[in-house]
Amino acid sequence: MTVAAIVAVLLITTVVVFQVALALGAPLGYAAWGGQHQGVLPRKLRIASGVAALVIYPIIILLVLASAGLIEAAWLPGDGKIVMWVLAVLLGLGALANFASRSPRERVWGPVALAIAICCAIIAAGI
Numbered sequence: 001m002t003v004a005a006i007v008a009v010l011l012i013t014t015v016v017v018f019q020v021a022l023a024l025g026a027p028l029g030y031a032a033w034g035g036q037h038q039g040v041l042p043r044k045l046r047i048a049s050g051v052a053a054l055v056i057y058p059i060i061i062l063l064v065l066a067s068a069g070l071i072e073a074a075w076l077p078g079d080g081k082i083v084m085w086v087l088a089v090l091l092g093l094g095a096l097a098n099f100a101s102r103s104p105r106e107r108v109w110g111p112v113a114l115a116i117a118i119c120c121a122i123i124a125a126g127i
Helices: 002-023 043-067 081-099 106-125
Strands: none
Touching (some): 002 106, 043 081
């Protein structure tokens, strides 16, 4: 479980760095949000990347660490198993969406999302 949590956190951190770069205007739109923007993302998507990087993914990191028992989290509902199963399913669906993208460069995120989903499932199963 600890290894799965560490792997998940490292992969999520990679996604955070990428999302921050997008939010700051890096011309990487071809590899995100459907790959429909070749350069810098439009303002709304840059804001969405910023929110994902600074709010959503850090919360997911805390949920992973808490569910794996690596940090104390009285705020976590139950023992975190249900949260990890939900994340595993959502990230699995996200992986499918990435694999199905018309953008070959966005498809690279499919294995990343799938790996995080598997890590969440391992944590949920207590393996």
